[in-house]
Amino acid sequence: MRAVLDIGLISAKYFFCFLLVLFCEGGVASRNLCAADEPSPPVTWREAYEHLQKGRYEEAEEAYEFLKKQSATKDDLPGEFANSPHPLTGPLYAEIALARIDLETGHRARAYERLEALKKLHSEQPRILGLLAWYAFLNGKLDVAETSAQEAIRMEADELWARRTLAEVYQATGRLKQADEGWRYFVRYYNRVQPEKAEELLLAAEGSLAYARWHTGKQIFDFVLNTLCVDALKADPLFWQAHELSGRLLLEKYNKPQAQQEFQAALAINPRAVTVLLGRAQAAAQDYDWDESNRLAREVLKNAPGEPLAHTLLARSLLFSNQPEAALEQLQLAKAICPTDPITTGLIVAAQIQRDGIRSLPRLKVLLESIDHVADLPAAADAPEAYESTLIAAAKINSACGEVLSTTGEALEMHRKFELAEKFYRAALAVMPQLTAARNNLGMLTLQMARVDEARTMLDQAFKSDPYHMRVSNMRKVIRQLDGYATLSTDHFVIRYDNAQDELLARYMAKFLENEVYPQLVQQFGYEPSTRTTIEIYSKGNGQTAHEWFSARMVGLPWVQTIGASTGMMIALASPNGLNEPYNWSRVIRHEYVHVLTLQQTQFNIPHWYTEALAVRNEGYPRPAEWNDMLRKRVPRRDLRNLSNLNLGFISAKNGDDWNFAYCQSDLYANYLVERFGEPALEKLLLAYRAGKTTEVALKELFQTDIKDFEAGYLDYLDKIVAQLPGQAQANTEYSKNDVEAALEKEPRNAEWLGRAAMLKVKDRRRDEARKLAREALEIDPHCATAAIALAELDLRGEAPEKAIQKLTSAIDSTQPDHQLLQRLLPLLIQTKRWDDALKYASLAETTFPSDISSTIALAEILPHRMDLPRYKAVLEKLSLYENEESEYRLQRAEIAWKENDLPNMARYAAMVLEIDVTEPKAHWLLAEGLSGVKPEEALEEFSIACKLDDELAEAWAGWAVLLHALGQLQEARQKAETALALDAKNARALKVLNK
Numbered sequence: 001m002r003a004v005l006d007i008g009l010i011s012a013k014y015f016f017c018f019l020l021v022l023f024c025e026g027g028v029a030s031r032n033l034c035a036a037d038e039p040s041p042p043v044t045w046r047e048a049y050e051h052l053q054k055g056r057y058e059e060a061e062e063a064y065e066f067l068k069k070q071s072a073t074k075d076d077l078p079g080e081f082a083n084s085p086h087p088l089t090g091p092l093y094a095e096i097a098l099a100r101i102d103l104e105t106g107h108r109a110r111a112y113e114r115l116e117a118l119k120k121l122h123s124e125q126p127r128i129l130g131l132l133a134w135y136a137f138l139n140g141k142l143d144v145a146e147t148s149a150q151e152a153i154r155m156e157a158d159e160l161w162a163r164r165t166l167a168e169v170y171q172a173t174g175r176l177k178q179a180d181e182g183w184r185y186f187v188r189y190y191n192r193v194q195p196e197k198a199e200e201l202l203l204a205a206e207g208s209l210a211y212a213r214w215h216t217g218k219q220i221f222d223f224v225l226n227t228l229c230v231d232a233l234k235a236d237p238l239f240w241q242a243h244e245l246s247g248r249l250l251l252e253k254y255n256k257p258q259a260q261q262e263f264q265a266a267l268a269i270n271p272r273a274v275t276v277l278l279g280r281a282q283a284a285a286q287d288y289d290w291d292e293s294n295r296l297a298r299e300v301l302k303n304a305p306g307e308p309l310a311h312t313l314l315a316r317s318l319l320f321s322n323q324p325e326a327a328l329e330q331l332q333l334a335k336a337i338c339p340t341d342p343i344t345t346g347l348i349v350a351a352q353i354q355r356d357g358i359r360s361l362p363r364l365k366v367l368l369e370s371i372d373h374v375a376d377l378p379a380a381a382d383a384p385e386a387y388e389s390t391l392i393a394a395a396k397i398n399s400a401c402g403e404v405l406s407t408t409g410e411a412l413e414m415h416r417k418f419e420l421a422e423k424f425y426r427a428a429l430a431v432m433p434q435l436t437a438a439r440n441n442l443g444m445l446t447l448q449m450a451r452v453d454e455a456r457t458m459l460d461q462a463f464k465s466d467p468y469h470m471r472v473s474n475m476r477k478v479i480r481q482l483d484g485y486a487t488l489s490t491d492h493f494v495i496r497y498d499n500a501q502d503e504l505l506a507r508y509m510a511k512f513l514e515n516e517v518y519p520q521l522v523q524q525f526g527y528e529p530s531t532r533t534t535i536e537i538y539s540k541g542n543g544q545t546a547h548e549w550f551s552a553r554m555v556g557l558p559w560v561q562t563i564g565a566s567t568g569m570m571i572a573l574a575s576p577n578g579l580n581e582p583y584n585w586s587r588v589i590r591h592e593y594v595h596v597l598t599l600q601q602t603q604f605n606i607p608h609w610y611t612e613a614l615a616v617r618n619e620g621y622p623r624p625a626e627w628n629d630m631l632r633k634r635v636p637r638r639d640l641r642n643l644s645n646l647n648l649g650f651i652s653a654k655n656g657d658d659w660n661f662a663y664c665q666s667d668l669y670a671n672y673l674v675e676r677f678g679e680p681a682l683e684k685l686l687l688a689y690r691a692g693k694t695t696e697v698a699l700k701e702l703f704q705t706d707i708k709d710f711e712a713g714y715l716d717y718l719d720k721i722v723a724q725l726p727g728q729a730q731a732n733t734e735y736s737k738n739d740v741e742a743a744l745e746k747e748p749r750n751a752e753w754l755g756r757a758a759m760l761k762v763k764d765r766r767r768d769e770a771r772k773l774a775r776e777a778l779e780i781d782p783h784c785a786t787a788a789i790a791l792a793e794l795d796l797r798g799e800a801p802e803k804a805i806q807k808l809t810s811a812i813d814s815t816q817p818d819h820q821l822l823q824r825l826l827p828l829l830i831q832t833k834r835w836d837d838a839l840k841y842a843s844l845a846e847t848t849f850p851s852d853i854s855s856t857i858a859l860a861e862i863l864p865h866r867m868d869l870p871r872y873k874a875v876l877e878k879l880s881l882y883e884n885e886e887s888e889y890r891l892q893r894a895e896i897a898w899k900e901n902d903l904p905n906m907a908r909y910a911a912m913v914l915e916i917d918v919t920e921p922k923a924h925w926l927l928a929e930g931l932s933g934v935k936p937e938e939a940l941e942e943f944s945i946a947c948k949l950d951d952e953l954a955e956a957w958a959g960w961a962v963l964l965h966a967l968g969q970l971q972e973a974r975q976k977a978e979t980a981l982a983l984d985a986k987n988a989r990a991l992k993v994l995n996k
Contacts (some may be wrong), residue, residue, distance in 0.1 A: 106304025130161030346407025402432025469554025546578025568599030755786030
């Protein structure tokens with residue numbers, strides 16, 4: 001089935017609305033009728049059909065208005081059913097085409113009215129009745145839809161539109177047995193008739209898919225995608241609806257890349273096809289790309305104002321950004337178009353819950369348990385809540401309203417109301433057990449809530465019903481991977497890990513969590529989880545990388561941006577031992593445990609940005625230099641998110657910088673809160689979320705300010721931060737050739753613009769022109785950085801680094817040095833080993849631009865050659881904080897402490913190395929040396945680990961021998977000393993132990 005089971009295809013979760021599609025071609029247009037007194041040009045039936053299929057709706061309408069006055073045979077009518085006992089006449093065919101134009105340009109009611117008028121004139125024609133039934137259903141007129149469909153079927157048993165409509169009506173009114181038979185009809189119809197026309201094939205496909213979703217229909221999914229849709233396109237190459245159905249089915253199974261290919265193929269035929277544009281909008285929503293989803297939905301509504309799915313997509317975006325009132329406005333517009341649509345109703349329930357909350361959980365429990373017999377509910381003592389009224393009204397129409405309940409569950413889950421979402425999913429399955437979407441979602445949600453054994457059973461059941469659902473399939477694989485993992489339990493944590501690869505990491509993580517993280521954070525946040533927190537460490541195995549397993553665990557798909565994440569109930573991370581480069585696992589695990597505490601204690605009411613802000617603040621490290629660079633670039637041009645859309649930065653960022661900047665902004669929002677209202681403001685806001693308040697209400701009640709004022713103050717705060725960043729005016733800016741030429745025309749003697757022009761000439765390999773422009777710039781301003789860099793680049797291309805260095809140093813103004821100039825100069829000085837000059841200019845850079853860590857990194861390379869140990873130690877200590885994903889600086893600092901017999905710093909920095917790489921033997925050895933005098937038992941363990949990791953580390957064996965001797969374990973001390981001497985015959989400490 002077009003690779004829908006591949007684990008390596010997709011990213012991120014979406015909420016799928018079942019799209020009822022009329023496979024009768026169409027798109028969007030305004031009305032442009034020909035005046036009756038103007039002669040219309042001759043047009044053929046084929047030409048009219050091509051206009052329609054290619055989305056040329058104005059031309060199609062004009063053509064069919066002309067053709068409806070003409071007679072035609074069956075062979076004249078493109079796409080007409082081959083074997084119908086009631087063939088259409090030319091005028092009826094034209095009227096049906098005009099109704100389709102109405103429908104596909106957003107005029108559902110007008111399409112229905114046209115068919116209703118046709119029925120009065122042609123009640124003997126079953127196709128008219130079948131389409132009337134379908135249009136009635138799309139307008140929420142279930143009674144008309146049912147009676148019209150039944151009447152059509154009495155006339156013609158194989159009237160496909162009537163058959164489809166009747167099955168839909170049975171499903172929409174809770175008559176599931178009859179609906180099942182209705183969908184089964186299409187499987188039998190295809191086997192019996194073997195239709196060849198495109199529209200017949202697609203109707204058979206739609207009905208068969210509905211049947212397959214309620215049963216284990218693997219073969220049907222395959223057949224629809226790879227046979228029926230293909231055959232439909234063979235029968236009619238213009239039948240873009242086949243591509244649309246293929247794309248919709250692939251998207252349903254989370255195969256977004258191939259779904260998009262199908263959508264693009266459909267749009268290549270009809271660029272105005274509303275259902276395809278909505279499919280692309282749903283694909284964007286699947287990745288939480290609400291900007292793109294909203295853009296497409298608005299594009300649809302602009303041209304097809306009566307399309308309810310566009311309104312529901314806009315509503316989903318508004319619900320995600322916590323705007324329930326605005327979401328309800330969109331949903332009421334959708335409901336006015338089709339009052340019985342279960343997706344719309346389910347989202348209305350979710351919006352009402354998001355807006356009002358739930359006053360009584362026991363009442364909700366009773367309602368959900370009684371949803372299939374709401375007439376028997378006792379009268380409530382007080383007025384029903386809004387969501388209760390909506391649910392009861394829906395249940396009176398459909399006692400098996402599983403789609404309504406499941407849709408509500410999806411929306412609640414999107415808003416991290418996991419316990420409520422579970423209640424709605426279970427209620428959906430209770431009344432509609434064949435609803436695969438609810439079963440899939442419940443299984444995946446249960447796994448997110450760390451109930452692995454329960455999730456296993458649910459996901460196995462879901463997979464049997466829906467074997468091509470990529471996320472379900474991948475999460476089952478994750479559970480099988482977990483089955484092979486070991487378990488380490490502590491008082492407050494349960495750690496799952498690969499014993500062969502991560503046993504050491506699990507031990508150190510457990511110790512770190514219990515000794516440092518748990519006591520500190522529980523006290524800080526005033527909250528203690530009621531159960532132990534599960535932590536899962538994923539390593540490479542079974543053909544997947546550590547990160548792919550971690551990603552599959554979190555979202556059921558093989559890629560998420562980060563390497564650690566929390567659902568609030570559990571934490572998962574990719575093992576640093578399984579990645580190309582280790583990372584600071586201690587920082588990540590502390591960060592994620594903050595999420596566990598803040599999400600649980602607020603019952604997931606805390607906004608995403610605020611839990612991230614608190615997590616970042618608790619990492620304990622300075623603001624990264626990369627964040628400062630982004631602030632310099634983005635703040636002046638106001639390329640920022642605000643509190644209304646900051647949450648999207650973590651979920652649908654366009655790139656890594658956008659994603660990182662969301663963390664930066666969140667951290668700075670918290671810092672601004674502290675600066676303006678004091679340190680207690682952080683706890684006050686957290687308690688407000690714990691009480692269920694929104695940010696807007698909390699700001700007003702706690703700090704007597706509103707969102708507008710708070711945002712304005714935040715922008716001023718950012719401006720102040722950026723103003724304090726040295727080098728801000730020299731942030732790199734790209735200028736085009738046109739920009740430079742225009743600037744020089746205005747200011748021909750401006751050195752900076754001449755220098756930029758020289759750089760452009762260097763890039764174009766026009767060396768003589770570049771040299772001339774650069775020299776002219778330097779004559780005007782001897783310190784022009786861009787001109788000096790341009791000349792240096794020319795020298796380097798001529799392999800003359802000394803000349804390049806001379807050009808760069810000559811341009812440096814020691815009182816006001818240029819950042820770019822120093823950045824270009826330092827690597828050359830290090831490369832040519834000009835250590836004195838390198839030290840001079842690196843020191844100048846560090847003093848002038850303290851927020852730029854690159855000069856400190858350069859000093860770490862320079863200082864060992866200048867014998868300035870005190871300064872070298874200070875540089876390594878600074879880099880241990882700022883470069884907190886790198887272990888080398890920490891290890892170098894620990895080694896210096898070893899040489900100085902500085903036991904506290906030896907232990908401190910060696911332990912910091914292990915926060916990044918627990919497999920570094922020297923770190924275990926140095927930690928052991930540092931602990932020998934204060935914690936001898938721990939030191940013995942560290943010596944043992946060091947020597948297991950590297951059995952040729954002579955000093956570790958010697959130190960182990962010394963400690964054992966001091967503890968009176970003489971025989972073991974002798975053995976370790978002998979091993980040390982076998983590796984290093986002159987090892988003084990080992991010799992001393994043996995001599996003793």
